[in-house]
Amino acid sequence: MIKQVGNTVIKLKHKASCHCGAVVLELDLPNGIENPRRCDCSICRRRGTIVASVKLSGIKIIKGTDTLRLYQFNTMTAKHYFCSVCGIYTHHQRRSNPKEYGYNVGCLEGVNPFLIENIPTNDGINHPSDRNKT
Numbered sequence: 001m002i003k004q005v006g007n008t009v010i011k012l013k014h015k016a017s018c019h020c021g022a023v024v025l026e027l028d029l030p031n032g033i034e035n036p037r038r039c040d041c042s043i044c045r046r047r048g049t050i051v052a053s054v055k056l057s058g059i060k061i062i063k064g065t066d067t068l069r070l071y072q073f074n075t076m077t078a079k080h081y082f083c084s085v086c087g088i089y090t091h092h093q094r095r096s097n098p099k100e101y102g103y104n105v106g107c108l109e110g111v112n113p114f115l116i117e118n119i120p121t122n123d124g125i126n127h128p129s130d131r132n133k134t
């Protein structure tokens with residue numbers, strides 16, 4: 001978990017926004033930024049975002065509920081949300097753990113994700129939900 005990025009201290013309730021500001025979220029981050037990662041699945045490799053985890057109850061949409069759009073594909077399990085004005089991905093309900101949201105670390109107020117070192121890359125090609133299939 002990461003409690004500070006550059007000069008920005010991660011607050012217990014930290015704001016996140018899309019690029020145009022139409023969508024503003026408040027995230028419960030009592031443990032800071034948890035499990036930051038990249039992923040090489042079909043959507044993440046295009047998106048290029050560093051994603052971290054928060055509980056489903058840990059995201060409150062402060063502004064822009066009507067502006068968010070939902071994108072689903074493949075098994076239609078994960079729910080990917082993005083701003084319909086500026087196109088920025090804000091968060092998604094995870095397929096590998098539907099009790100969590102992933103969120104765009106670059107949307108966190110004051111956080112430059114490029115200052116976070118040693119971010120692991122998930123094996124998204126072999127998605128955990130696709131393993132152990134008989």
Ligand SMILES: [Zn+2]
Pocket residue numbers: 018019020021022023083084085086087088
């Ligand atoms: Zn926007």
